[in-house]
Amino acid sequence: MASRREIFEGTELPPEVQRTSRDPETIRRNVTRVVVLAVAAFALVAIFSCRQLPRSEDVPLHAFPGPFKDAPKVRLIVRQKAQAVNLAVTGPFRLYDGSGAEIPITMKRLAAAPVTFRDRCLAVGSLPLRPNSEDLGRLRIVPEKSGTVEISGQVFPGDVELIGVRGTSTLHVVVHMDIEEYLCGVLAGEVPVDRWNEEALRAQAVASRTYALYYSLRNASDPWDFGMTGREAQEYRPGVSRNAKINLAVNSTRGEVLTWNNMIFPAWFHSSCGGHTVDATAVFTRRHIDALGGAECRWCRQQPDNKYASWKRDINFTVIADRLAKELSDDPEVGPTMRKITKNKPLRSLEVAEKAPDGRITKFLARGPGDPGSVEIRANDVRLAIGPSELPSTNCSMTPGSRYRFEGAGWGHGVGLCQFGAQGQAQDGRNYQEILATYFPSSRIVKMAYSLPERR
Numbered sequence: 001m002a003s004r005r006e007i008f009e010g011t012e013l014p015p016e017v018q019r020t021s022r023d024p025e026t027i028r029r030n031v032t033r034v035v036v037l038a039v040a041a042f043a044l045v046a047i048f049s050c051r052q053l054p055r056s057e058d059v060p061l062h063a064f065p066g067p068f069k070d071a072p073k074v075r076l077i078v079r080q081k082a083q084a085v086n087l088a089v090t091g092p093f094r095l096y097d098g099s100g101a102e103i104p105i106t107m108k109r110l111a112a113a114p115v116t117f118r119d120r121c122l123a124v125g126s127l128p129l130r131p132n133s134e135d136l137g138r139l140r141i142v143p144e145k146s147g148t149v150e151i152s153g154q155v156f157p158g159d160v161e162l163i164g165v166r167g168t169s170t171l172h173v174v175v176h177m178d179i180e181e182y183l184c185g186v187l188a189g190e191v192p193v194d195r196w197n198e199e200a201l202r203a204q205a206v207a208s209r210t211y212a213l214y215y216s217l218r219n220a221s222d223p224w225d226f227g228m229t230g231r232e233a234q235e236y237r238p239g240v241s242r243n244a245k246i247n248l249a250v251n252s253t254r255g256e257v258l259t260w261n262n263m264i265f266p267a268w269f270h271s272s273c274g275g276h277t278v279d280a281t282a283v284f285t286r287r288h289i290d291a292l293g294g295a296e297c298r299w300c301r302q303q304p305d306n307k308y309a310s311w312k313r314d315i316n317f318t319v320i321a322d323r324l325a326k327e328l329s330d331d332p333e334v335g336p337t338m339r340k341i342t343k344n345k346p347l348r349s350l351e352v353a354e355k356a357p358d359g360r361i362t363k364f365l366a367r368g369p370g371d372p373g374s375v376e377i378r379a380n381d382v383r384l385a386i387g388p389s390e391l392p393s394t395n396c397s398m399t400p401g402s403r404y405r406f407e408g409a410g411w412g413h414g415v416g417l418c419q420f421g422a423q424g425q426a427q428d429g430r431n432y433q434e435i436l437a438t439y440f441p442s443s444r445i446v447k448m449a450y451s452l453p454e455r456r
């Protein structure tokens, strides 16, 4: 998983209540107005609180859901604003329009057919869609039992939702699949399955299931939960894999998720911490969550195939200054100050502003020549702005100069499960429950009880 940055839209402040004059008549006249304004302000706050999270608030945790009849579905966006896609369905399927009404078709399968969106209607090859259908801007294709769908050459297990994008001739493709099927593609995308120990794979499966469940709960009112790759997603490898190790790791932990105080939390993970994982408050959240509070890890640096057990980088300051100004100028938190500082003049220096108890840098100070002179930035945002290949981890030291020298250990944001550390623990004979207890202290493993045929 690449770093998952939580970006919350800021809440608009309620209108400021006007100052009243000291004149008693004015005070009396304004009392009603003040009360009305205060009530309006309160109402505004209430509305905004429901609709969006204020930036000063925090990651909302979700109560453990259930009971379950079937495995929960996750919605994966696999094509965004595509001009056209090729769609194939391997077996019998049902077709529904945007209102949920079934469109009667009698085809047993669908050979690769182009899907386009024109004049507010989706067209799927030569499929005889009902011309007077209520809503052909959205279609759902539901394969029967063992059927799979193929989208422009990539195979997915699940239903496909085609969503025409209003005002354009493009479409989104969203695959709805059960969370256990999804996890098989995540394990294939996230870890070197062939080399990884079974207990490390089980630990990854439980962390990834928790993470996926968290975001599917959180994004329930959006048209999809997450993508296949990128900063905000777990890496998902398409294809219906029949890898025995993946099936075993997923099946043997079926339905198991981590909770903290009976709440589902975002169980972040990363490649290697370099000796100590970091409290999520230093990277993603403001609210402290014990399960994401950080832990010692003596395993990842001992892994012989961990290329980032220790590293050294020299980076020209001009490169650092350019990338920070470019990548962070639109950041909701530091963007406005960064734009002021770097308007027509480059940054002058980067300093360490704060460290975690274990020595990891948690905040940098970027300093410019003028007024306002500087801005504090979360260290992981600096790492991503400079580039994760150039600055693999913030678990490092920094020596300024015309070229800045960084010496450190690890790769990734450092929150939650350390993948190389999990592998090291498994080699030491620890089971997945012990591995998870190390990286998610105070968490519990809870099982979502649902019946689902095992993948074979």
Ligand SMILES: [Zn+2]
Pocket (backbone or CB within 6 Å): 272, 273, 274, 275, 276, 297, 298, 299, 300, 301, 418, 420, 421
């Ligand atoms: Zn580690």
